[in-house]
Amino acid sequence: MKKVSLKDIATEAGVSTALVSYVLTNKDKKARIGEEMAKKIREIARKLNYQPNHIARSLKSGRSFTIGLIVADISNPFFANIARTIEDEAKKHNYNVIFGSSDENVDKSQDLINVLVNRQVDGLIITPTEGSEQQIRQLQEQKIPFVLIDRFFPEIAASYIAVNNRESAAGAVSHLIKAGRKRIGMVAYKTTLHHISERIGGYQDALQQHGIKATNSLLKKARYSHLKEDIRLAIDELLKGKHPADAIFFATNSLAIEGLKYINTLGIRIPDDLAVITFDEGEALDLFYAPVTFVRQPILEIGKAAVRVLLEQILDGTTTTTAICIDTTLVVRKSCGSR
Amino acid sequence: MKKVSLKDIATEAGVSTALVSYVLTNKDKKARIGEEMAKKIREIARKLNYQPNHIARSLKSGRSFTIGLIVADISNPFFANIARTIEDEAKKHNYNVIFGSSDENVDKSQDLINVLVNRQVDGLIITPTEGSEQQIRQLQEQKIPFVLIDRFFPEIAASYIAVNNRESAAGAVSHLIKAGRKRIGMVAYKTTLHHISERIGGYQDALQQHGIKATNSLLKKARYSHLKEDIRLAIDELLKGKHPADAIFFATNSLAIEGLKYINTLGIRIPDDLAVITFDEGEALDLFYAPVTFVRQPILEIGKAAVRVLLEQILDGTTTTTAICIDTTLVVRKSCGSR
Structure with a gap:
């Protein structure tokens, strides 16, 4: 069966695809679009058994099923292996990981946070650089789920995974x-x-x-x-x-x-x-x-804990901070x- | 001066923010939104001297100033160093890089391509995995700028950077x-x-x-x-x-x-x-x-060439394929x- 697209609905309703998209993804009842037209579009969508695609659904739910990871230096095998572990672990939860390397540079760290947040990741796992306290506080204010790994700032109450x-x-x-x-x-x-x-x-x-x-x-x-x-x-x-x-x-x-x-x-x-x-x-x-x-x-444990704590924030809406300190060997x- | 937001315009016009966003980012003239309301919104935006923010502008221009990089295995120092070089080089052109690791797995490669394309990167640099020919051909059909590095498929005419x-x-x-x-x-x-x-x-x-x-x-x-x-x-x-x-x-x-x-x-x-x-x-x-x-x-040369060839596609709209083969030592x- 051919998948019903927004365009199909638009053709049937005699309106633009953009308008259909607007009506179907928007719950805002105050929109002055004409309730009759909105109702007509919704009815056609139902009639055609329209299934929103993953991207549309992501936009609607605010979920992208993607985690952003910022490591300090991807050319350091410690971080490269952490990245690999986090990828593997996220995959088990049907999450993808995209990452960037801050190169221990506070400006680059801010750039990457912006890029990843603007690219609509659901949450961030961050190895914070020296001097990035303000960036971390801003994430808290923006209520963006995140977990720090490897390092943390004792004066900031944020979830982190570290070793003793x-x-x-x-x-x-x-x-x-x-x-x-x-x-x-x-x-x-x-x-x-x-x-x-x-x-x-x-x-x-x-x-x-x-x-x-x-x-x-x-x-x-x-x-x-x-x-x-x-x-x-x-x-x-x-x-x-x-x-x-x-x-x-x-x-x-x-x-x-x-x-x-x-x-x-x-x-x-x-x-x-x-x-x-x-x-x-x-x-x-x-x-x-x-x-x-x-x-x-314990790179594997760190990666697993980071993904688990982050997903608790993203999926369950947990707002309590979790600090995990793991033993080394x-x-x-x-x-x-x-x- | 306080930045004028979509919300400011919405308040003044007495409509929802979503509707303002729809009108201002949509060039579709066929939209049956009521041309009078659309005109009113545009006029208010002009009056308030509304400057679309970077994200909005990115969405509009189709540019995110972000490159997606897919390496075969980020825990391999060769790829970690390539990633680092590409980041440094992209930065010189005010481009950010987000990356993922395909783990030499063709399904993971497809997932990453989807994630990065859906996250609206301007183009991709890819280390293709075995069996990913179809993914590469699909990128060509979708006219998404990309460059292959390290490997290429002799039967596919695509830009690549490799060594002899x-x-x-x-x-x-x-x-x-x-x-x-x-x-x-x-x-x-x-x-x-x-x-x-x-x-x-x-x-x-x-x-x-x-x-x-x-x-x-x-x-x-x-x-x-x-x-x-x-x-x-x-x-x-x-x-x-x-x-x-x-x-x-x-x-x-x-x-x-x-x-x-x-x-x-x-x-x-x-x-x-x-x-x-x-x-x-x-x-x-x-x-x-x-x-x-x-x-x-020559990792530095490979990274530089990859960024250069990709940006020629993104910024200049070059559609010719460029194959670069670099000597080793x-x-x-x-x-x-x-x-």
Whole structure:
């Protein structure tokens, strides 16, 4: 059977297709279109057994069955894998995912939010960039469903899925201490983002718990925009002098990979000369000659929880905020030795 | 000055906002809405100096200043980096990019095309999946601007950006032959996609040019859906028997990384026991103890060309197809030795 289109109804009623569309998608009773004409159009639609198509229905219900995802950097495997997981999970609920990458840039983040909201996504999953608080607050004011992942702003009450960054970092550093390392450096990002502050906090907690004084000279921060040069400088400073660091804790996989590339050029052997541990996994860390011990974030769980919490908002109209904090796992391999 | 909204006009005219929107965005003269009312609404809009907002203007002009990008697998660094490059390039032209990952699945590809087209992107950049010919032809019929990247269908005249797969593969295999390798295996995907067939063709070309007989027992194909197990089987078969392979050419970085993970567990040393060469780069290949020699695809050039060719279609209305084939570079490192 041929599908009945708006055009069929329009032809029968002797009006424009646009007018039919207007009448059938609009519940506004105040419209001064002439109730008689509106009634006629509705009757013809019923008679012809008109079935609105998916797009029309989407426009009517305000649902597009699409989730917008904004990650910090799609070229980082952590985010690429999160994106993949969210896609797979959304698919189970008949939702599509379209995404964009903010490149840790607050303007680009705003652009992407606008693009996705204007493209009528039903809700957003966002890795917020530094300084994007206002964008998040605006989404709340606009009552657009959203969930933050990986990071959140402690001062904003919004749903988020994150890991226990502080405890995980403390666990990683304790592992280095138990493996006999005495001078443990850390390389983090220079950022005000809460999750990085927490990882630094965890590093300091672990040192303190084991009676080691945390010195600023062993804590290095690289700018996202000058990653390569800042990491080289950081590692040079950590490894120089009479008492060089005997271990480095990297706050993310990107930092670890850039760091290891540089460490390789210096002829420093892992773990004999230097123990290395990092947050996040990565194939590069698996294939390294001393596979790197790392804090595994449960990417699958994060993705599933993000989709579930978002759909509760979209489909059930839930307005309560849900904050989920998931445990990580320390995956011990060769890069910390065992002395 | 406060921006004049549709609601302001509606209030002044004493009609619904929806009706104002209908009148102002509709050029359809046949609409039986009452020309007097339509005229009144237009006059009020003029009087209040109404400026349609960006979304309204987008809907009207048919431009959303957004490109849709469909990659094969966002968790593959090759595609993640392509996505990043296309974003950066589009941004220079004030275009945003939203993307999705087809996971090499033809149904998911169709879903994503629908989602992006329904979300009114101005055009698409697509890595077509196996079996998606009909989807591509449909885009042509719908006159939706698009450019294919990485792959294309020789039987469909459509704009694409690709590399010279056959020559590049031949160059890689010739490099192995010149390095003294005699029994060169290849691991590819089991697919009808043209770019993989070309890489296999290049492998066979090089063997033939050097008077080596290409045997099927040295050419292995892994299913995308069973990557890990098929690669293990392939490598087991290549390395068994009295005359094991002394080199392997991997058709993509994913194949190489999975392959090297397994080769590591076998205690086989690269390049002494086995030379390895691959298409595509990857941080995992950089950090491997014998950094892997690879065919570098010019990701930046591919991304730039894709955006340029697409915008020619969108902005200039170009309807001629543009096929661009870019040269690759062989980056020689330690994994092929030098004997």
